[in-house]
Amino acid sequence: MTFGRPDDTGDPATQWPPRQPAADPYPTEVLTPLPADDAWHPTEQIWSPYEGKPRKERGPGTLIAAAAVVSALVGGAAGAGGAWYALERDDKESVRDASASLGTGTPTARDVTPGAVSSIARGVLPSVVSIDVGNGAGSGVIVRKDGYIVTNNHVVEGADDISVTLADGTTADATVVGTDPDTDLAVIKARVTGLPVAPLGRSNDLQVGDPVVAIGSPLGLAGTVTSGIISALNRSLDLPGGNGQRPLLLVNAIQTDAAINPGNSGGALANGSGQVVGISTAIATNGDVESNAGVGFAIPIDEARDIAGQLVDDGEATHSYLGVQSADSEDGVTLATVMGDGPAADAGLE
Numbered sequence: 001m002t003f004g005r006p007d008d009t010g011d012p013a014t015q016w017p018p019r020q021p022a023a024d025p026y027p028t029e030v031l032t033p034l035p036a037d038d039a040w041h042p043t044e045q046i047w048s049p050y051e052g053k054p055r056k057e058r059g060p061g062t063l064i065a066a067a068a069v070v071s072a073l074v075g076g077a078a079g080a081g082g083a084w085y086a087l088e089r090d091d092k093e094s095v096r097d098a099s100a101s102l103g104t105g106t107p108t109a110r111d112v113t114p115g116a117v118s119s120i121a122r123g124v125l126p127s128v129v130s131i132d133v134g135n136g137a138g139s140g141v142i143v144r145k146d147g148y149i150v151t152n153n154h155v156v157e158g159a160d161d162i163s164v165t166l167a168d169g170t171t172a173d174a175t176v177v178g179t180d181p182d183t184d185l186a187v188i189k190a191r192v193t194g195l196p197v198a199p200l201g202r203s204n205d206l207q208v209g210d211p212v213v214a215i216g217s218p219l220g221l222a223g224t225v226t227s228g229i230i231s232a233l234n235r236s237l238d239l240p241g242g243n244g245q246r247p248l249l250l251v252n253a254i255q256t257d258a259a260i261n262p263g264n265s266g267g268a269l270a271n272g273s274g275q276v277v278g279i280s281t282a283i284a285t286n287g288d289v290e291s292n293a294g295v296g297f298a299i300p301i302d303e304a305r306d307i308a309g310q311l312v313d314d315g316e317a318t319h320s321y322l323g324v325q326s327a328d329s330e331d332g333v334t335l336a337t338v339m340g341d342g343p344a345a346d347a348g349l350e
Helices: 060-076 078-088 117-127 301-314
Strands: 126-131 137-142 148-152 160-166 169-179 185-190 211-216 222-237 250-257 269-270 276-283 296-300 324-329 332-336
Touching: 078 250, 117 126, 117 211, 117 222, 117 269, 126 148, 137 211, 137 276, 148 211, 148 276, 148 301, 160 185, 169 301, 222 332, 250 276, 276 301
Parallel strands: none
Antiparallel strands: 126 137, 126 160, 137 148, 148 185, 160 169, 169 185, 211 222, 211 269, 222 250, 250 296, 269 276, 276 296, 324 332
16 A cells, blocks of 8 residues: 555655654743742732743633634634734734724713603702701701701701701701601701702692602712602601600601601602602611611691791791590590590580
8 A cells, every 4th residue: 555645656755754743732831839838828829921821731621612712802803812912022002092982972861851850859959958966867958048947856856056968068057946846847047048949849739659759868878869659648657756755646647668768857758840748757667677668758748838837937836636535436436535624625525
């Protein structure tokens, strides 16, 4: 049997130069010796990338993975391969391009539709302030440009020093004008004028399911905006007293799932038209965890407007009452007790 080209039947051993061994694709690399045990440090490299990596055995799986990576590099960015080659040859200037630019990005369309959360926030945020009382903090809503601010009674009750921070970062001292523990409302006056006044709406016009936005300083984070809906109306809540404050029966409260957290107290609850319809005051919590559980409450602005007006004018607020205690029965509600010095007794009810 002979070997060779089809047109030559001579002995290939005498006609062809000996085959040269194939070049070793993995030439011997210079390894960095391992440091002594007493010089070992968790961040030290076993090898130096400039002196060669330790040679590793490559199995079929490794080759497939490596081929996939190479294919991705070559097919996806041939220019990147050229850049790598140039950098390896210390020729960085050849791959630089002073005219290259990633652009300025695509402008984000702003939703200016009436009722959009961003539109509501832009209109109400400037009139919401952070309140610092030294050992606590809360929020407030500016109702007059000469510095009058509505907040919760439990935010400022017993406070000696009060300061407010406006939306633009301006700070000012404030004093208590009047408080009404029965409704958990208070009015303070900041020593600054020319303030942006919150647009006030009507809480009597609210319906369950209406969109609302809560604005305040939850956990000290000023200017925080959250959104949700009106979950229920006319809620009656027995609020426990805390920090020496007496328990409170809150009536006609607005319930919302807009996130309200400690620090939101006294802040604004605004409707879809960007009008303040409530003053945030309470949250429901899971156990002892003071965080939002999706159940927050606000004082209706129709009630807050009336109480705040009395506090500004007289420093105190009055409330209508009958002077009776009622009880449920099979026939409906009956008079259980008539207080001796109340309006009902004066009217002759028994």
